[in-house]
Amino acid sequence: MKLRKVTAAAATALVLSLTATACGGDGDSDSADTGSGSGGGDKITIGVKIDQPGIGQKTADGTYEGFDIDVATYVAKELGYTEDQIEWKEAKSADRETMLDRGDVDFIAASYSITDERDQKVDFAGPYLLAHQDLLIRADDNITKGEDLNGKKLCSVTGSTSAQNVKDDIAPQAQLQEYGGYSECLTGLENKVVDALTTDDSILAGYAAQEQFKGKFKLAGLKLSNENYGIGVKEGSDLKAKINTALEKMVEDGSWEESVKANFGPANYKNEPAPKIGQIVE
Structure with a gap:
């Protein structure tokens, strides 16, 4: 594994530490990967789910909404791209690694659980959500x-x-x-x-x-497994570090919590605190 793993208890302590710190194109769409984080091209292509309400959904009027959409939009802005420079592309579960390897997308935010098998094929920024x-x-x-x-x-x-x-x-x-x-x-x-x-x-x-x-x-609130959602990038991409920096800022400025409440709150979803970037909860 390229990401360190921690227990749930250790993760809680790490989250508290993070909070304390806070208080003080298709095919050749690689402009974000080669840029400096200030918008290296005309667009950035992001893979998302389009049929998961609350996570990633394409609405009847053609807009996109959900927690992953909020996260991806925030990250893209931190990389220097405006919303109208984002090209959304459906990322079906079985196609995600292939899309990254071919360069069809710059990164993928699509309820993408980090696993040992996947981590051998792509790099992951995050995790940015601990689901169960x-x-x-x-x-x-x-x-x-x-x-x-x-x-x-x-x-x-x-x-x-x-x-x-x-x-x-x-x-x-x-x-x-x-x-x-x-x-x-x-x-x-x-x-x-x-x-x-x-x-x-x-x-x-x-x-x-x-x-x-x-x-x-x-x-039911049973927590039958831990699912660490990460943002997938092509293996070896320098986008990983830039995205991690953006995710840390999203947590620190309150945007992460705001998005969780907006997308999951109506279901009384008892979310875990934002995970520490780079730490996997087993």
Whole structure:
């Protein structure tokens, strides 16, 4: 690993230390990578999710919104780019490493969990958010621990490992239901066809915060795993250090906390404090 790892307890101490310090183009789109952080070209191309409310979503009018969008926009501005110089590009989970390697994007902010395997292929700035695998359940449900899923129907999207991890390690009698998308799981949860939906709590909070779902769902708060979200850059890129500096500033000036509350607050998401840059929480 190129990033140091720490325990959750150690991370908390590091966050307090950080807070104390604060108080005192497609294909050849590499202008940000070769610049000095003051805007080295006409545009910067950023890979994001476009279908995850609260994280990264392309709206009906063609604009982009969500926590990752806020983070990426802040970073781009610190690199010297205005909002109208940002070109957004969809970064599907399976394509992220390839997009960076080909130079399709300058960096990726797309609920991109830092793992050993990925860290061998790309470099990561951050982490900038510590998320956890969790459950989304109906507001009147009383699931309080993973074992309560035994005998219940657990939904996740096709290709995700989240639900299978729960069945393998926590609730072997859970009945897995795979749907094509999270919206289908939410409809099933609302109609009592399934009993819970599992993925990262940040993603779940984004869906639960949507106007049509307010008051209908809640997060179980189980913290079934640690997911350290990082910003991916091409391996060896000098953008990593520049982005880390921008992320530290975003935490220090309060913009990070403001964005968390705006994007996840309606779902009563109990976020972790901003992680210390360069430290992975296992």
